[in-house]
Amino acid sequence: MLNLSLQSLSSHLEKKTFSSVELSQFYLERIKHHNPSLNAFITIDEEKSLLMATKADELIARGQKLPLTGIPIAQKDIFCSQGWTTTCGSKMLENFIAPYDAMVIEKFNEVGAVNIGKTNMDEFAMGSSNETSYFGPVKNPWNLGLVPGGSSGGSAAAIAARLAPAATGTDTGGSIRQPASLCGFTGLKPTYGLVSRYGMIAFASSLDQAGPMAISAEDCSLMMNVMTGHDQRDSTSIERDKEDYGGKLNSSIKGLKIGIPKEFFGEGLDSSVQTVIDSAIDEYKKLGAEIIEISLPNNHLAIPVYYVIAPAEASSNLSRYDGVRYGYRTKEYDDLMDMYFKTRQEGFGEEVKRRILIGTYVLSAGYYDAYYLKAQKIRRLISEDFIEAFKKCDIIMGPSAPSVAFKAGEKQEDPLAMYMQDIYTISTNLAGLPAMSIPAGFVNDLPVGLQLIGNYFSEAKLLNIAHSFQKNTDWHLQSAKGFE
């Protein structure tokens, strides 16, 4: 039951083996049982979820079933969901009840999917371990002493512990792929602009992108079919024809040219992780792929560039939290200024404040050229590296993260060590390219993710390449002990 694909859950619903209400109750029970130890969810609202399930059952009874009708989906608490508390992992929005739906939520509602709960996350999606959440850290189901990765750590733990068959995430610098790697499931960050950012609480607007998190590539393809599409309310939303992301799943990958960037296998990569990645690439060779060595010479600059651009955009985006129109307001203050200062001091956590300060600094008069503009220029160089690479190969592969899940608290006091977690993921956000992480094996019983980076709008191809691997391996079907 717990490893059933979304497709099979869907056909069970169609055949009425069980109803959406029963399926939702099943997952709600699992959440109730396991959430106290994992802290994967911030908000669970049984009544609301079951009402959605009831409506889905009505649609199914009327023969109006779509692929995800009645399927429970865990929603990252970054997506505004009308009537649901939407916190973004922050004290600032602890009591914020969203007055409207994000486009992603709207799309899932339209097809009759069930919102099974809002998942925990690093505060304002800033973090790689899910330890910056105001609502407490999330635990990794594979080992409760370890972090699940971040920032979509709640969604990650929810899938790894099978508390939901699928979830949504957002990825600004690796926040879908790194937790997918650390928790052992499939995650996809689409091409920038493919999924609308409307109602998705902003962190770094030129990098933020929502995507699916699920057991398999096939499941992700069904979610992509729902989540994508042009939206006038997001000015960076891409206008293009609707695509069937599952359409190419079973195409042959014989002759596929896989580019291996030498920069992804140097210093900093755990050698046992490298062994797993090497054997995953060997598996692709067996499937008929050709391996080509490529170079992404500017990849080492991705983290410095990101820590200018992302905080700069965040400092601007987060200026809206002023205690006036919504969100937290300090209790005692002398005047307007005092209210702003105390509200933001008390409402934001340490990591968020740190990034706002960095962002404010790099944008301040006199520094804009040396930092922000410089970073935007190097962003172009990083991006051009990929354009060059894709002249030689169809897809790029490497690790998703430099190590397996690490101990809670281990990197909390060392921001630089934490930032290195995203060394292989950030450059694709800067370039705007689609990328996935798929389970590729284990090191000491902990999952390792293989990263697949595609050219712009090649999601269907990426899913096809991932699916080919998953038809021949069962890493993605392994689940954590105690949660089977």
Add this chain to the structure above:
Amino acid sequence: MSLVNQCIITDYLNIFTKTGVFIMTISKKDIEKIAHLARINISQGETEKLEKKLDGIMSLIDKMQSINTDNIQPMSHALDISQPLRKDEVTESDLRKKILPLAPETEKSLFIVPQVIE
């Protein structure tokens, strides 16, 4: 230019080393200035903790400075698309009843803030 910004610039006239590379260190005074710009209160204890961490982050960022970016177009959008325009039409209905209850303090149809003008 505000006084605060001017102070920052004067303070950093010493950041260019002999090699012409931009090297940045952040002092307690700088943190107080940027915290003021960002409208965040920082306690004395926090400033000290922040100084060390921000310094580390800035030295990471400074790796950019050795890269030659002459004649490189800055990239602000992943796909270099231009800003789309739409017709200037009202698309939302009156959301006052939905929006106002979210505010910490309101009166009639107004958001209440501490008195600004005497």
